[in-house]
Amino acid sequence: MSCSVRSCWKPCESIGGGAETQTQRVVISGRALAHCQSSHHSQGSVECLQKSCVTRWLVSERYVRAFPGGTGDTKPAGNYAAALLADQEARDAGCNSVMWLDAQEHRNVEECGVMNVFFVLGEDVVTPPLSGTILPGITRDSVITLLHDMGYRVKEDRISMDDLLKSYERGELRECFGTGTAATVSHVRRIRYKDQTLELPPVEQRNVGVAVREKLLAVMTGREPDTRGWVESI
Numbered sequence: 668m669s670c671s672v673r674s675c676w677k678p679c680e681s682i683g684g685g686a687e688t689q690t691q692r693v694v695i696s697g698r699a700l701a702h703c704q705s706s707h708h709s710q711g712s713v714e715c716l717q718k719s720c721v722t723r724w725l726v727s728e729r730y731v732r733a734f735p736g737g738t739g740d741t742k743p744a745g746n747y748a749a750a751l752l753a754d755q756e757a758r759d760a761g762c763n764s765v766m767w768l769d770a771q772e773h774r775n776v777e778e779c780g781v782m783n784v785f786f787v788l789g790e791d792v793v794t795p796p797l798s799g800t801i802l803p804g805i806t807r808d809s810v811i812t813l814l815h816d817m818g819y820r821v822k823e824d825r826i827s828m829d830d831l832l833k834s835y836e837r838g839e840l841r842e843c844f845g846t847g848t849a850a851t852v853s854h855v856r857r858i859r860y861k862d863q864t865l866e867l868p869p870v871e872q873r874n875v876g877v878a879v880r881e882k883l884l885a886v887m888t889g890r891e892p893d894t895r896g897w898v899e900s901i
Contacts, residue, residue, distance in 0.1 A: 725757040726860040731770040739800035782845030783807035796823040844876040852880035
């Protein structure tokens, strides 16, 4: 079990207008496999940076993140613990983390790592719909809203790996990125699935993910007006 208190949140110019947060974390542990008082407590500080990074993803064919009727659309700690083995296998394969497929058919993309996922397919930006197994992320919702404002056509559709491979072969898969609180927008450079590797264009050649991240950070840091009341002054 862990408890955390956010003690500091400050602008960090070195990461392009992102932010740095210091989180005080208390880890409670014990040797008993039972509901009882813990025997050991430790406290420390965890530093998180809001910055964009380029990642590599392994599509998990064996493990799934969430089942219908479960807790996939919420944020209990158990969702993260259950993903650790798949995440480690992805790292052993030279990737950063896992791209998750649905539990019933093992065909449709749902999330990537601990982030919601977006694909730029031709002229469309596509993200999986909220089906009960996908987290309705605040950053996901913000990115969809901003993309609409910027004139992009956003679709919330199921995306199978077969369709993704066909789009890649036709040269229509232009970008892939994940969205989440810490990373805001994280660009995906490579996707490994079975015996295939999908190499995506370098970030310097991308338009959508780069632009929407800059727009989001500009609103968050006050460089652009917040017309929707997303930001609160503390």
